[in-house]
Structures are given as C-alpha cells and as structure tokens.
Amino acid sequence: MNKFMEIAYGEALEGMSKKHGGPFGAVIVKDGKVIAKGHNEVLRNHDPAAHAEVVVIRKACRKLDTLDLSGCTLYVTSKPCPMCTGVIQWSRIKRVAFSGSYEDTEKLNFDDLQFSNCFDEEDDMWCQIDEDRFETLVDAFKAYKKEIKY
Numbered sequence: 001m002n003k004f005m006e007i008a009y010g011e012a013l014e015g016m017s018k019k020h021g022g023p024f025g026a027v028i029v030k031d032g033k034v035i036a037k038g039h040n041e042v043l044r045n046h047d048p049a050a051h052a053e054v055v056v057i058r059k060a061c062r063k064l065d066t067l068d069l070s071g072c073t074l075y076v077t078s079k080p081c082p083m084c085t086g087v088i089q090w091s092r093i094k095r096v097a098f099s100g101s102y103e104d105t106e107k108l109n110f111d112d113l114q115f116s117n118c119f120d121e122e123d124d125m126w127c128q129i130d131e132d133r134f135e136t137l138v139d140a141f142k143a144y145k146k147e148i149k150y
Contacts, residue, residue, distance in 0.1 A: 004029050004075040005099060005130050007037055011052065012077045012137055015039030016144045022110065023137035023144075024052040026076040028060040028069065028093070035072065036060035043148070052076060053084035057091050069093045077137060078105050079128070081112045097127055100134030108141055 004027050011025030021040030028035045036059035041050040053076055061067055069091040074080075078100030080088060088096060102112045 001130055001133060002075065002097070004034070004073075005077075005097065005133070007034065008052075008075045008077050008099075009133065009137065011037050011039040013140060015041065015052070016140060018044070019144075019148050020044040021050065021052075022108070023141040024077050026052040026056040026074060028056050028072050028074055030064075030069075030072045036063055049083065051081065051084050053080050054087050057087055057093075061091065067091065073097060078102075078134060079112070079126075095127070096125060097129050099128070099130045100137065101128065101131060104131075104134050104138060107138055108145075 007027045008025040012023045015021055015025065016023060021042040021044065024040040027037045036056045038052055038055035038059055040052045041055055042048060060069055072093050073095040074088060074093050075097045079098045079102055080096065105112050
C-alpha cells in the first residue's frame with residue numbers, strides 16, 4: 001500500500017473513533033513530504049463542508065501560507081465529491097490519488113454517485129489506487145455508525 005494513502009486511512013479511522021464524521025481521511029504531500037493531514041469533521045463542526053479534503057486543504061494552505069497548492073498531491077480515502085473537487089481545483093493541487101469509489105460510498109448511503117457526472121474518468125488528474133482497501137473502512141464505518149447519531 002502507498003505510505004501516504006496509509007496515513008489517510010489512519011486519519012479516517014481516527015476521525016471515526018472521535019465521532020467527527022464519516023470514513024474519510026486525506027493527506028497533502030509536496031516534494032515527498034507530508035504537508036497536512038486531516039479527516040472528515042462534518043459531525044464535530046456541524047458543518048456539511050468539513051469534508052476531509054476541505055479540512056486538509058485549509059491546513060496545508062495555512063502551513064504554506066498560500067492558497068496555491070501547485071506541486072502538491074492529495075491522497076484521499078475515497079473519490080472526492082463535486083464540492084471537494086471544486087476546492088481541489090481552486091487550490092491548484094497537481095494530482096489526486098483516491099481509494100474508494102462512489103459506488104463504495106453509496107453502500108453507506110452517501111449520495112456522491114448522483115453528483116458524479118461532472119468527472120471525466122479519462123482525465124490524467126484522477127487515479128484510483130488501493131480500491132480494495134476501502135472495504136476495511138466500509139466495515140469499520142458500519143460498526144461505527146451504530147454508535148453515533150448520524
């Protein structure tokens with residue numbers, strides 16, 4: 001498994017253990033170094049925009065003191081939703097690596113799939129890696145969801 005994706009998975013699990021939100025973690029890397037990491041904080045912040053991608057982009061921008069994350073790669077546990085895609089594009093992130101698909105998150109009643117027509121699968125920006133690994137988060141989230149008010 002990719003070492004940066006493993007960090008994203010750790011973030012997702014940490015966020016769920018703290019009851020911050022869904023099974024989503026993210027890491028931003030530049031020049032082979034982790035710039036920022038984060039997880040979904042929708043429940044923690046009562047904020048529908050506090051997706052892992054938005055959280056980690058905000059952290060990276062503060063750390064680098066810039067809005068321009070050109071040259072950075074985002075590793076995220078599932079394919080970014082259209083909202084996050086917009087933030088990714090505005091931040092000028094060079095590359096996005098993701099694990100779970102919209103079909104995977106649909107199993108958890110997330111509705112990203114219905115918004116997915118804005119993506120071009122042939123675009124070199126998007127590359128799905130370690131997609132089988134996402135099943136571990138699906139299982140963890142199913143157990144976790146029983147413990148929270150979601």
